[in-house]
Amino acid sequence: MFRTLFSLLFSFLLCFWSSLASATTLHVSVFDLHPFGSRDAEGRGVGIIPEILQEISQETGLDLNVRVVPYKRMFFELETGDTDFAIFFRTTRSEQIATPKVRVYTLRNIVVGKRGIDLLAYNDLYRHTISVPRGTFYQEKFDNDPVLKKTLVPGFSNAVNQLLEDRAELVAGPEISIVYHLRNLGLSKDILGQSLFLSNRSAWLQVSERSKNLTPETLQILVDTVNKLHQNKIIENIMKKYN
Numbered sequence: 050m051f052r053t054l055f056s057l058l059f060s061f062l063l064c065f066w067s068s069l070a071s072a073t074t075l076h077v078s079v080f081d082l083h084p085f086g087s088r089d090a091e092g093r094g095v096g097i098i099p100e101i102l103q104e105i106s107q108e109t110g111l112d113l114n115v116r117v118v119p120y121k122r123m124f125f126e127l128e129t130g131d132t133d134f135a136i137f138f139r140t141t142r143s144e145q146i147a148t149p150k151v152r153v154y155t156l157r158n159i160v161v162g163k164r165g166i167d168l169l170a171y172n173d174l175y176r177h178t179i180s181v182p183r184g185t186f187y188q189e190k191f192d193n194d195p196v197l198k199k200t201l202v203p204g205f206s207n208a209v210n211q212l213l214e215d216r217a218e219l220v221a222g223p224e225i226s227i228v229y230h231l232r233n234l235g236l237s238k239d240i241l242g243q244s245l246f247l248s249n250r251s252a253w254l255q256v257s258e259r260s261k262n263l264t265p266e267t268l269q270i271l272v273d274t275v276n277k278l279h280q281n282k283i284i285e286n287i288m289k290k291y292n
Contacts, residue, residue, distance in 0.1 A: 074112045078123040078132040084229040084291045086117050100287050130259025147255035151272045155251040156223040158187040161244035168245035180208040180217035188247040225292045
């Protein structure tokens with residue numbers, strides 16, 4: 050009974066808030082990186098983040114203008130207020146220009162090799178060469194370990210290709226990204242050995258300090274809706290499609 054009443058109250062408030070905010074278009078920047086965001090042949094945003102944004106728009110009635118842009122461009126647009134919010138990892142730099150409001154998804158970061166290489170402890174990494182996407186950070190010890198034999202490459206696809214072509218024995222990155230690139234090549238994650246867990250890292254809905262369109266009421270709609278999508282396992286199911 051209580052759960053039913055709470056659900057009805059939430060729906061009423063959501064409709065009320067949406068009616069106040071729906072006339073305003075919110076600008077959202079999505080960083081261009083498979084499988085999180087990219088464009089299809091017609092230029093429309095596709096991937097994990099655009100799918101989550103579509104669910105938010107359908108749930109709330111908010112008009113979201115979604116743009117897929119390079120990562121640095123996303124930061125610039127948050128800094129200038131040309132974008133109202135974005136979904137990405139929290140960093141010291143990001144929190145100077147945007148405020149994190151609600152967790153959207155969490156990634157599992159690993160190191161893994163082909164079947165036959167099982168990583169049981171951190172020390173196992175010292176025996177192998179590791180392909181790492183340039184500009185990524187996973188764990189303080191791993192990121193700063195001068196003894197590890199790491200090769201920095203541009204992008205996850207290149208890191209996975211190095212593993213497949215035996216130019217590196219291991220690859221580091223979010224498990225979902227590694228599996229996605231294998232699937233794109235028609236390969237199963239069954240070709241991989243036992244991975245070593247490095248960290249969990251969460252992407253947050255982060256609001257530009259100079260947002261021109263977000264009101265406190267609209268922001269509350271976004272936070273409540275993301276929490277509802279978690280409760281109904283909608284975000285979890287979107288993530289499963291890519292993993």
